[in-house]
Amino acid sequence: MDQYVALLKQFIGLCKANPDLLHDERLGFYRDYLKELGATIPPKKEKSPEEPKPEPKPAAESSPTHEEPMEAEPEEEPIPCPELDNSGVIEPDAGEALPMGEVGKEVSEDDLEKANDERDKATAAFSDGDFEKALEHYTNSIQLNPGSAILHAKRANVLLKLKRPIAAIADCDKAISINPDSAQGYKFRGRANRLLGKWLEAHADLTTACKLDYDDTANEWLKEIVPNSNFTADSLFEVSTFFDAS
Template identity: 40%
Template sequence: MSCPFNEEQLLQLQAFVELCKTQPQIIHHPKLAFFKDYLVSLGVTLPAATFGTKHFTASGDGATNENQAAENDSSEEESEPESDVELNMEGVIEGDPIDNDQIMGDQTKEPTDEDRDLSDEKRTEAMKAFAEQQYEKAIKLYTEAIELNPQSALLFAKRGQVYLKLNKPNACIKDCTRALELNCDSAAAYKFRGRAYRLLGKFEEASHDLCESLKIDYDDQANEWLNDVKPNAEKLRQHKLTVQRKKEEKEHREKLRRLRKAQEARSNAAKAQAQAHAQAPPSGMPGAGGFSSHDFASLFMDPEIMTAFQDPEVMNALQDCSVNPANFVKYQNNPKIAAAIQKLQAKLGKGGSMPFGGGFPPGFGGAGGRGAAGPDDDVGLD
């Protein structure tokens, strides 16, 4: 078979192989996915994407190589656990204990017009207190307003803003989540909850909420907060993609390994069946008539009998006679076959009775004949 590549292409291929040896992680490049899939299909153990200069090894056929591949996978997972993502944790706080007694108002209450008016008055006072940095007073006034009108999403979002100022991100998240249950388009609730998530170091959740806030209503502060969490959120996203990819690769390797083991098991079963079939005596041979295993073993220790069994003409005759003992008549003039039968009779000592389900016809001895014909007898001339 001629080589399908010219010299220049071969040089490029050689250079690529050398690159893979020195930088095996290049195999994980997206544009080389087809090549990586091909290597995996051959049972190759690939290096992780974060490996330095390390060669990969291909597994050959057989159980030993299969086990070695499994050990390599296991050692790779143990020696290279998923490293923690390096994040900028500046500004992250421990967070406040979750307050199950946080007043959320009677959610089934339908406020009257008077309730709404009084609630608005409380909200105005709370906003004034917030501007004066009297945050505890603002919390108290917003809570009174919520009890009057627990169906107002704005009141919960505003109280959540005050909790942020008090460094109580969990309380803020609880209020803003309730606000979003009442109004899913509350930009303020998304904004303040996003900031609370950022204080707790939950950068992906913070990025999501701040993006939603900006979609609903652009705000410079929300945009500034989003830019602050984006780098960490992107690192976490990439980390999750890497973990997912490694998981899929491991599942793919396990699937290939199971398929190879199944194929090996089927192949071994077929070989065992073929071997058992080859060792079993053919129909018509001694051993099919019920004589002892000792008799059967003694036959195969006699070189003359073994030579006769290797003769296709003799074996065909014996098999033919095993189907119908009367067929001995067809072979009584054949000195070679007659000599083989005489040898079998002498070895087994059956008095002329062969283990084929019947005796010999006249002329072959045993059943009233003159004995099995020898190679120098005038067989069939009497």
């Protein structure tokens, strides 16, 4: 979120410095939005006609002189342009909805005991690499105890192993809605966004996860995406300056 706020501040600063940017045809959607809010768009300034440039005076004739040949300056090597590294990005899954449990369910002691038993089975299956079985047991546990943020976060981790980042994000969103301080919810949502190539979202989520509860894995994932998130932020800034230049 902080990245988006920073980029928005930069763009608004450009508009303040040069209000004519708002009249660019590509920003029609933005003008319409401002008008809906009751804003007044200042009229575009008319460009003043350019004054004719004075014609250069003919150079005075002079006797030819012997000039030393100038040494050619060495050509500068082009600076390599950074590129977005999309290795590891995968195609989004269908986002098939998984059972989230009954909203407002009153969890009995019997439900809680059964949910913990299903969670233990899920943990064992996950350790054995049987992610489909782990998914089944976590789903059973969630249906018994739907108000547990950690269960939704852990199922999200299983979904990541199954290459289902969209479904994982849904579980993380649920975990965060239950507990806004769910570090694992942010951690696994950040990883899911990374797999989808959503670098700024991934950076924001993983940064939040590390702030809430520092985790070595989350920190490694964060360091991995910093070049791409910086590249994306810089690219967005270049887009805003492009409007200024055009």
